[in-house]
Amino acid sequence: MQSSRHDFWAGLWGALPFCIVVAPYGMVFGVLAAESGLDIFTAVAFSMAVIAGAAQFTALSLLQDQAPVLIVIIIGLAVNLRMALYSATLATHLGAAPFWTRAFVAYAILDHSFALADQKFLNEPDMSLPRKLAFYFGATSLVAVIWIVGTGFGAWLGARIPDWLALDFAMPIAFIALVAPALRSLPHVVAGFTAATLSLLFASVPYGLGLIIAALIALVLGAEVERRLGAAS
Amino acid sequence: MSISTATLWLVIAGLAFGSWLLRFSFLGIIGKKDLPEWVKRHLRYTLVAVMPGIIAPLVFMPRATDGAFDLPRFLAALVTLLVGVWKGNLMLAIAAGGITLYSMLNFGF
Numbered sequence: 001m002q003s004s005r006h007d008f009w010a011g012l013w014g015a016l017p018f019c020i021v022v023a024p025y026g027m028v029f030g031v032l033a034a035e036s037g038l039d040i041f042t043a044v045a046f047s048m049a050v051i052a053g054a055a056q057f058t059a060l061s062l063l064q065d066q067a068p069v070l071i072v073i074i075i076g077l078a079v080n081l082r083m084a085l086y087s088a089t090l091a092t093h094l095g096a097a098p099f100w101t102r103a104f105v106a107y108a109i110l111d112h113s114f115a116l117a118d119q120k121f122l123n124e125p126d127m128s129l130p131r132k133l134a135f136y137f138g139a140t141s142l143v144a145v146i147w148i149v150g151t152g153f154g155a156w157l158g159a160r161i162p163d164w165l166a167l168d169f170a171m172p173i174a175f176i177a178l179v180a181p182a183l184r185s186l187p188h189v190v191a192g193f194t195a196a197t198l199s200l201l202f203a204s205v206p207y208g209l210g211l212i213i214a215a216l217i218a219l220v221l222g223a224e225v226e227r228r229l230g231a232a233s
Numbered sequence: 234m235s236i237s238t239a240t241l242w243l244v245i246a247g248l249a250f251g252s253w254l255l256r257f258s259f260l261g262i263i264g265k266k267d268l269p270e271w272v273k274r275h276l277r278y279t280l281v282a283v284m285p286g287i288i289a290p291l292v293f294m295p296r297a298t299d300g301a302f303d304l305p306r307f308l309a310a311l312v313t314l315l316v317g318v319w320k321g322n323l324m325l326a327i328a329a330g331g332i333t334l335y336s337m338l339n340f341g342f
Contacts, residue, residue, distance in 0.1 A: 014323075017323060017324060017327055036236060037235045037236055038236075038241065042241060042242075042245075045245060046245050049245055049246070049248070049249035050245065050248045050249050050252050051252075052248075052252055055248060055252065056248075059244055059248055063236045063240065063241070063244060064236070069240055069243045069244055069247070070247075072244050072247075072248075073243075073244060073247035073248055073251060076244075076247075076248045076251075076252075077248065077251040077252065077255065080251075080252050080255055081255065082283050083252065083255040083256045084255045084256075084258050084259065085276075085279050085283060086256070086279065086283075087255070087256050087257065087258050087259040087260045088258075088259035088263070088276055088279075089276040089277075089279040089280075090259075090260055091259045091260045091262075091263040091264070091268075092263075092268060092273055092276055094260065095260065095263050095264050095265055095266070096264070096265045099261075099264075102257070102260045102261060102264070103257060103261075105260060106253060106256040106257035106260050106261070107253055107256065109256040111283075111284070111287070114280070115280050115284065118279070118280050119280065122277065163297070164338075166297065166306075166334060166335070166338055168295065168296050168297040169291075169295065169297065169306050169309065169334060170331075171291070172288050172291040172292055172306075172310060173309060173310065173313050173327055173330040173331060173334070174327055175284055175287060175288050176288055176292075176310055176313040176314050176317060176326070176330065177313050177316075177317045177323045177324075177326035177327045177330065178284065178323060179280065179281060179284040179285060179288070179317075180313070180314050180316075180317025180318045180321075180326055181317060181318070181321040181322075181323070182280055182281050183281060183318055187278070188278070188281045191278045191281045191282045192281040192282075192284075192285045193285070194282075195281065195282045195283065195284075195285040195286040195289075196285035196286065196288065196289035197289070198286070199285070199286035199287075199289045199290055200289050200290060200293060203290050203294065210286075211283070211286045211287065214282075214286045215279075215282040215283045215286050216282075218278065218281070218282035218285075218286070219275050219276075219278045219279060219282035220275065222275075222277075222278035222281065222282060223271075223274045223275040223277070223278055226274060226277075226278075227274065
């Protein structure tokens with residue numbers, strides 16, 4: 001039987017590409033935070049408390065526009081709605097964990113750590129709960145730390161990252177590489193294609209709500225195609 | 234135009250608690266309970282239903298070009314996707330996409 005320690009390192013290893021991607025992303029947030037007048041301590045506290053890139057960027061730009069506090073919070077949370085879907089999916093894998101463990105699992109849910117863990121647990125359904133938890137925390141811990149440290153570094157540095165590095169595109173490439181191996185059956189391809197197409201159609205729907213609508217339709221379509229294929233065979 | 238300290242900390246606190254609540258929601262409520270098969274079937278598609286929706290606008294309307302279609306970025310994304318589906322290897326797909334992006338940006342177009 002493999003040890004949990006082994007699984008922690010496996011998770012950490014799987015997340016390494018995202019460490020490289022998240023460092024500049026966190027720095028960009030730090031730079032923007034500094035430009036908006038946040039000191040390093042506040043910028044780092046922001047990243048540590050919220051750890052959600054898209055929501056933080058959205059909140060910061062709304063704050064700069066002098067939007068009311070409640071509006072900033074509601075819109076920031078709308079951008080984060082997909083986390084509830086991740087939560088439901090992780091509950092099918094890690095739901096048996098004790099309350100406080102689940103509280104920590106929740107704090108550290110990130111796009112990539114969810115994706116790595118979900119694929120791992122679907123491919124290896126016989127993994128024990130301690131092993132699953134070890135893998136999950138391995139996949140999420142270092143990236144979370146790098147997001148926070150990167151924010152501080154960016155706020156301290158205060159200078160923009162040169163454009164020619166094209167680091168804006170590091171995140172999309174890493175996410176594509178992450179999701180590509182999951183497109184392994186017709187229902188998955190249908191769901192993925194639907195989500196991509198609808199998110200483009202709904203791109204003008206404000207506050208990331210287009211993403212949620214697209215995701216819900218894609219998820220139902222994928223499951224329906226799977227059911228019909230299953231019924232047909 | 235500066236943001237007041239009180240405003241800032243209210244937003245941080247609200248977003249922090251709200252985000253945690255969203256992340257904890259189903260993990261907290263469902264816990265040990267086993268979900269019906271049809272729910273689990275839907276949740277197996279969460280990943281492929283959310284991620285492409287995040288990615289597609291970034292690929293077709295990149296921030297770096299203020300949303301204008303950009304051939305180097307599109308081709309880099311395409312190469313990453315094809316290598317990822319074909320080889321199923323994350324690092325290989327990232328490397329292929331990165332090489333495509335940098336060679337397109339520096340040696341052509």
